[in-house]
Amino acid sequence: MIPEKVQRVLNENNLVALEFAPGSTPSSEAAANQIGVEVGQIAKSMLLKAKTGSYYLAVCPGDLRICNKKAKTIIGSRVRMAQASETLQVTGFKPGGVCPFGLDDLDILIDQRLSRHETIYPAAGNDASGVPVTFSLLQAITGAKIVDIMLDNNPKDAL
DSSP states (O other), X not given: OOOHHHHHHHHHTTOXXXXXXXXXXSSHHHHXXXXXXXXXXXXXXXXXXXXXXXXXXXXXXXXXXXXXXXHHHHHTSOEEEOXXXXXXXXXXXXXXXXOSTTOTTSEEEEEGGGGGXXXXXXXXXXXXXXXXXXXXXXXXXXXXXXXXXXXXXXXXGBO
């Protein structure tokens, strides 16, 4: 079931979530397989916690990892991946189903690499969904800052 705050945003923007069996899209790979698209088209949403205590939602291609050095430069502080309990508390969503819609009090970053795909698929608030949307519409709906935050080639710099 799609959470009410997400469904409201979907309705306002004439978007329809794809829904699957519960627990069927908990990872980018599983979501891509379920939807029938490339893993890079999955717009995974990951909560980052800065050393300052602030949280940021990074919306990223499902086939790439966040670069710690780039995240620090963009955010202006060292960051770490939020714990599952923090993710639920801050976003209202469990990891594996974090949705970038309806998070008005959270700074959202969207990696520019998602724009290489005509259609991308963020989760719709649970681990059994995906929302077909364009990069530009996702950025407009969320007010996300477009950034380059993904790892280029050095795994030791990954979050």
